[in-house]
């Protein structure tokens with residue numbers, strides 16, 4: 001087994017943990033919280049569950065990036081970023097960058113405080129925004145996973 005195969009296995013495993021977790025939060029936890037809790041308590045309940053996942057994603061997201069850039073270098077594939085046919089390479093970097101910003105910049109610096117303030121002002125609207133944002137990120141990530149697998153196998 002060579003280093004490229006190992007990097008690919010770690011990459012896919014990291015993506016499975018990370019995007020699988022996003023799917024669980026988006027399609028299972030958020031709808032359950034919406035049904036069970038009254039508007040003012042929803043965000044608190046959501047944070048209690050989601051912060052555990054965030055802590056784990058702070059390992060799997062950087063690992064996906066490290067192995068992704070390692071493979072790009074190992075394959076000598078940097079020139080793909082200049083070719084629109086490799087849109088799925090751009091999509092991978094875009095999705096990764098978005099999550100890195102949320103996990104390492106927005107969450108520690110201001111996201112929680114900002115949501116708390118908005119939640120007090122408009123609980124229903126803020127929670128609807130959180131749900132919509134999760135569906136958008138999950139859709140983007142799912143298109144990227146499908147695009148990457150098809151792209152690796154020469155479909156585009």
Ligand code: HEM
Nearest residue numbers: 015065068069071072092093095096141144145148149152
């Ligand atoms: C910094 C970010 C990333 C970089 C640089 C990167 C780079 C790569 C590279 C070079 C490959 C191998 C391509 C090949 O064999 O020709 C790959 C495969 C793959 N990546 Fe990424 N990736 C990143 C993030 C992501 C993200 C965010 C996702 C999903 C949302 C993702 C999903 C996949 C999948 C599913 C494969 C295909 C595995 C296979 O079928 O062999 N990657 N990535």
